[in-house]
């Protein structure tokens with residue numbers, strides 16, 4: 002195999018080839034725009050070429066490859082072959098083997114999966130070390146002759162590196178159990194239960210990129226949706242997919258997906274009822290209750306004739322359609338269509354020509370009859386009427402009805418919807434009319450979703466598969482899941498494969514040991530994390546004045562490399578942020594990119610900082626019903642160092 006200088010020269014050749022690919026794609030965009038006569042073909046070709054040029058252009062200064070595998074002498078079609086692996090294919094000429102193969106190609110799986118115990122035909126696996134964009138080292142594993150080795154130094158260094166800025170891709174160091182999840186077949190729904198820092202988010206994002214590579218045509222048609230817990234989290238992960246060449250994945254929160262202006266807040270009792278799975282039945286009943294029994298025949302005057310569907314037939318059509326209507330509005334259309342078909346039979350029996358114009362005229366004429374028994378409905382009007390008077394809410398107790406009732410009746414137009422109402426409106430919208438589905442939905446922090454939110458996601462996934470990521474121990478909402486099977490039923494995928502990840506790549510062992518003490522009190526059936534990392538520091542300091550202690554801790558942290566997160570109970574945080582500003586320390590908010598970030602405990606989920614200063618754990622616990630779960634989340638945000646500052650006694654569960 003090549004020595005370091007030769008590898009550097011090869012990297013230069015790969016870069017040059019990539020530059021030629023970008024230039025070629027750009028030129029083709031120009032040519033494609035002028036050459037193709039048929040407009041549709043020209044547009045499609047133009048779109049494809051522009052996307053290619055943009056993707057290649059965005060490749061930027063990433064190292065052209067991160068590893069290489071050399072097959073041994075008995076590896077079938079791969080015998081003696083050498084493959085370089087990178088973030089994308091690089092080739093210097095059509096019909097020549099690529100210089101670098103995309104990490105998502107089938108052959109690349111061997112790089113991630115091969116081991117001394119199971120070499121899979123590989124003689125040597127080489128990993129490269131890059132500093133900025135310069136190739137500085139490599140490390141070889143001789144899989145067929147070497148004894149099973151521990152973790153590679155390069156992998157360890159990459160995992161233990163100080164974190165700065167937004168989340169990065171992990172293509173060079175994906176671990177075998179992560180790779181298996183990333184490459185799980187598109188038709189299989191998976192649910193990953195993973196302790197903090199086990200790479201669930203990373204797996205979900207790399208899975209999105211992998212699926213788009215392996216099933217591009219199918220997924221580009223319907224799209225891929227990634228759902229995360231909040232804007233700060235989305236900001237943190239936003240760079241990963243673009244670096245992997247995927248810029249068209251929709252990344253949002255469930256609240257944004259529902260797209261309703263939220264102008265009010267529910268009290269906890271009302272929110273609990275509105276998020277309960279029984280609301281699905283309540284809403285269905287509220288919609289279908291509007292369908293009445295016809296009390297008259299349908300009679301349509303058509304020039305000198307009168308066509309007629311008698312009351313009994315009309316009632317039968319309504320009853321039959323209601324029994325198997327897929328949605329309320331398609332059912333209504335179906336009744337209209339059935340009546341028109343009956344009139345058409347009568348007219349044709351009289352020799353009349355029933356063309357399209359006639360059929361549309363008849364449909365208009367029968368609509369008022371149908372309106373009396375199957376009225377047009379709007380989601381917000383149904384909900385406004387239910388919340389104005391929930392007496393008929395089937396399946397709720399009198400107290401629950403009381404909890405969701407508005408103090409006085411309102412019309413939809415003057416309603417001030419809450420976040421939970423947005424979920425109910427979405428359910429109602431889908432009862433009326435089906436919406437589009439995505440080719441793949443990836444849901445992060447899925448333990449926090451309510452049954453009704455799960456249903457909103459299930460609808461957008463339809464018959465397609467779904468990737469569910471979460472940790473039951475990090476559940477902080479009042480309706481957080483305690484059992485994945487149950488949550489998967491709400492998500493419409495009861496048979497999804499549940500897989501546990503328990504090796505943590507973020508949190509160092511000393512911090513994991515502390516956080517794991519909380520697991521007993523959380524009473525969740527989850528395996529404790531084992532840390533991949535032996536480094537890291539933990540300090541617990543009693544401070545007489547928390548704000549002063551916080552400033553001193555941040556000053557100390559600033560002497561080292563990496564990002565710093567100050568995390569405290571939401572109501573206490575502003576005082577600490579003010580103290581930091583008064584001490585001339587630049588502080589950004591959770592969705593910013595500064596070196597020091599002030600993070601309210603309720604926004605910390607999914608984020609990570611090289612150095613975390615967690616202030617007053619007792620207050621974090623006391624601030625909400627699931628405060629211990631929140632504390633578990635907060636303590637597990639640290640990559641290298643965790644400082645705990647406290648004035649009150651530490652929560653006994655931690656001692």
Ligand SMILES: Nc1ncnc2c1ncn2[C@@H]1O[C@H](COP(=O)(O)OP(=O)(O)OP(=O)(O)O)[C@@H](O)[C@H]1O
Nearest residue numbers: 171174175176197198199200201202203506507607
């Ligand atoms: N194979 C890997 N190689 C390098 N870094 C990794 C690997 N797996 C995970 N990481 C890193 O570990 C950190 C934690 O990963 P991630 O955020 O995906 O974990 P998580 O399970 O979603 O955590 P949490 O539940 O706490 O949100 C990230 O910085 C991620 O890049």
